Amino acid sequence: MSGEVWVYSESEAVASEVATAADDVAKGASAHVRMVDISSLRPTTRGSGARLLLKGPPSPEVSPAVAAEALARAARELAPLAILLGATRDGREAASRLAAKLGVGCMAEVAGLASDGQGMTGERDVFAGKVVAKVRCRFPAVATVKVGAYPRAVAQPADAQEKDVGPIPDQTKTLGREKKQAGSVDLRSAKVIVSAGRGVKKKEDLAILAELATAMRGALGCSRPLSSDLGWLPEEHHIGLTGVTVKPDLYLAVGISGQLQHVAGMKDSKIVASINTDKDAPIFQASDYGIVGDLYQVVPALRRALAARR
Ligand SMILES: Cc1cc2nc3c(=O)[nH]c(=O)nc-3n(C[C@H](O)[C@H](O)[C@H](O)COP(=O)(O)OP(=O)(O)OC[C@H]3O[C@@H](n4cnc5c(N)ncnc54)[C@H](O)[C@@H]3O)c2cc1C
The missing domain is CATH 3.40.50.620 (HUPs)
Known part of the structure; x- marks a missing residue:
């Protein structure tokens, strides 16, 4: 050798x-x-x-x-x-x-x-x-x-x-190409990630989380159902076992239950904070800070608090 x-x-x-x-x-x-x-x-x-x-x-x-x-x-x-x-x-x-x-x-x-x-x-x-x-x-x-x-x-x-190494015939045939959706993120290098789960009721409501992410100079991530099942966000936003592995300074899980397939992708974050209506949601086991509450009240309150500090 x-x-x-x-x-x-x-x-x-x-x-x-x-x-x-x-x-x-x-x-x-x-x-x-x-x-x-x-x-x-x-x-x-x-x-x-x-x-x-x-x-x-x-x-x-x-x-x-x-x-x-x-x-x-x-x-x-x-x-x-x-x-x-x-x-x-x-x-x-x-x-x-x-x-x-x-x-x-x-x-x-x-x-x-x-x-x-x-x-x-x-x-x-x-x-x-x-x-x-x-x-x-x-x-x-x-x-x-x-x-x-x-x-x-x-x-x-x-x-x-x-x-x-000589010619190598390629048996793969490319039938076409599509550009990735605009607005794709690089979650791996994000210092702050606000991540959305099924607690978000409809696609339009993602806007409040995207605004919070922007206010925190962070990126928007999500659990698998939001990208793979519902198609609300492109695949590269999905964090977990079958998605991206991230380790930001702050990971804010919003309306995410914390199943182990999701936690596998964010457990090495420096600080994990979660918002969930269910006090027994497993995500709290993986969190440093937890807010038991409705994201539709907590997220706007966080936005206001951030705006007041500026
Ligand atoms: C082979 C395999 C691989 C998988 N890989 C991944 C993966 O890579 N990533 C991934 O994320 N999942 C993955 N999954 C899916 C995973 O098992 C879970 O189903 C998924 O993570 C659940 O997503 P969720 O937490 O957003 O939704 P849910 O489990 O439905 O949780 C929604 C949470 O929102 C809370 N909630 C509801 N309303 C509100 C509100 N108004 N305010 C605040 N909280 C609220 C609820 O209490 C609940 O805890 C995989 C599954 C399999 C079988």
Whole structure:
């Protein structure tokens, strides 16, 4: 094996987080990190200075299946110790295909990565975050790194080595593209999140929570039913096990019951405050501060209190 830990993600931002995780693995394994690009070199890829450009697959978009095949072809020849991908939708698919192609272990959605030189260990949430499992894979291995779990690595000057992996036919056909709805948010970097749940009676009422979020210089999030079932907000607002994982300074849960699938996505917030009419709602167990009350009274009162302070 080559003593390298490879990093690949279709998202530059995620790749730079994965690079930080890869540093921890490389340190324990006395290896070094190499950022991998496929088809075209990204101008601003962050992380380690060492880079590898895999040429062959058609540019500019690389499907998870093609990424897996390109990485597998290169890995068979260059034999890295480990290949780390971001646990994005595409990254999860690419990693599982890649591990199967190489016949190696795959650790899914891990954080807290480390290495003893023989393999790597990672920590992953199970039972919706109630339990943290420690998992281990012998080298060579593949892993997907939990998005948002690591800070982004600092940009470094990059020299790229090229490797031609040959043409890879893409069996995925793109039938069309739609722009994401305007107003999409980056909840992962928000310092304050006001999050709406089923306690909100109708879509129009989200406006009072959006106003509160703006007044607090924060972003609007939601529980899954509001995006996935009701379609009141785009998917990227949905927080939890199947949505975004966030850790803002302040998370204000409004009309959210606090089922463990939701709590899994916000439990690492610095301060959690909740508004709920039900004093026994489980969200209060996960909260530092709780207001038992009707959001239609409490939220306007908070708005007035904030306005009075200005
Ligand atoms: C496999 C799987 C994955 C899932 N993943 C996620 C996920 O990632 N994220 C997620 O959020 N959910 C997820 N869910 C759904 C989850 O189990 C819950 O159903 C969901 O979180 C409930 O959303 P809620 O709290 O908004 O609604 P509810 O559980 O209906 O709670 C509404 C709350 O609002 C309160 N309320 C009512 N009126 C008012 C009022 N006027 N003022 C104040 N409070 C009021 C009620 O007391 C209640 O506590 C998942 C479920 C499954 C099965």
